[in-house]
Amino acid sequence: MADKVKILTQHVNVPGIETFEVYRKHGGYASVEKALKTMAPDDVTEEVKKSGLRGRGGAGFPTGMKWSFVDKKSGKPRYLVCNGDESEPGTFKDRYLMSKLPHLLVEGMITSSFAIGANLSYIYIRGEMMYVVRIIQKAIDEARAAGFLGKNILGTGYDLDLHVTCGAGAYICGEETALIESLEGKRGNPRIKPPFPAIAGLYGNPTVVNNVESIASVPYIVNNGGDEYAKIGVGRSTGTKLISASGHIKNPGVYEIELGLPVDEFLNSPEYLGGSWKSDKKIKAIIAGGSSVPILPLELFLKNAAGEGRLMTYESLSDGGFATGTMLGSGGFFAMDEDTCIVKNTWNLSRFYHHESCGQCSPCREGTGWLEKVLHAIESGHGKQSDIDLLVDIAKKIEGNTICPLGDAAAWPVGSAIRHFRHEFEWHIANPKLAAQPGAVYRA
């Protein structure tokens, strides 16, 4: 792709772009002017629907459709809440966006709040990123001083108060109803749905919760029209996506890619990830969309089961279902080279889910602990061959049996690791003393 489409990060390297003044000079806040002065709120929603924008937090639910569900009839106050609780291992694109381009998020929040008819909105950022909370607070203060927030914005009669607030360390608060609970000053226990937040969310009022990157995509859509946005990308994967890349690659970082980029080019081109971090170490496995999505061996990541090259799209990465495919998820991409022990990596991730389970649903509370314990036993040379099927069984019993998707997120990495790398688990169990040594890894 010669001409790279960048609609979020095109100004990221402009000195001072984090200030209102410089951001405004580069066309910032145009979408607020356009929407508030020339469009009806439902027209804004209509453009977002036309754009085909899908939730960038991981689930990929159409953003415009989510907005259209919000209860506008009851007369209750409506809220827009931005989900900046980015905590999915491998994902760091929202932190990048918020810290580098804080005004893009604030602009998106104003335009989006107008669309759903919210007069009070929040940006909720995970507590660990407290320095980002301060960056966003500064941007909000600047926007308010310039008349883009507060009463009667730009003389249009539209009022909006926007605040930034924080969490205090809980992956689960990335789940939208847990986030709402946290915003209400409670433990982050997900709520049973329905009712969905669009009907009864924050303080029991209609609420839309959107990911940072989704909100940041709205200014482009409003400025250029939903149809223009939909021209970017491939099929139902419209627009651009931020991919945060890490692990055993040459060029870790955040990349804004046009959806539809061939995965081979993304992984191996020096313009992108540049392939393996070491020339003599081959990449063995990829987790393409955050730690929750199924791990794939390199071959299945590059090509689907029919041997066709995959693309960076929601559809292409999930081609083949869980048997041979994975998911685009949050765009948290990490690569593992041939020296990586898949058993250890799976244990590491299961420890994460066990630590982060809120404890509300027993299949997740107990199951994540069992997954971690059994995986640790195998990893440290105390496993039995029957443990492999036990892990599959535990994962199956968690999946689909919990209030929120954390249970699924904990089960999928284990199920997929065994599906594609069963031989590594068997080798660990057959060679306990060898496998328990630091750095031990199965070799074909």
Place this chain on the structure above:
Amino acid sequence: MSDTTTKKIEFSPEAKALVEKYISKFPEGKHKSAIISILHLAQAEFNGWLSPEVMDYVAEILNIKPIEVYEVATFYSQYYLKPQGKYVLEVCRTGPCCLRGAEDIIEYTCKKLGIKEGETTPDGMFTVKGVECLAACGEAPMMQVGLDYHVDLTHEKIDSLLDKFKLENKVSRAYP
């Protein structure tokens, strides 16, 4: 380490102003929403951790039951319910960081300080904790100390950071 049992617990005037600011972000009657921010601030103000007395004080400020504060304080990983070192070195240990040497950084730091992971040095200066993903995977290995992210860690970087902290010598906790 804690003098909270002998001295009356009360926020400084500056901290009180911040509490008002946090509360003002939420609609009338929804002041409990500010609890997350206030607990961060309380930790920074009162010796770096949340004693039962400090939590009771926060309950008093918000006019809610102490149990409502305990519920929140025990749920979130950033609240410390026991005294910690002035500097809590929170090294990310999850997936991508582990692939790029997080375990080695934890081991090196602990060895240098003569403690095990999770422990505090006898002089009360440092605590080392392995924590879960801090969303900085592209700059692994990394750790958080107070407000700051320290990335692309090496043994040398750890050495110079520890020296810097010893020189600064103050309780490092982040609040909004």
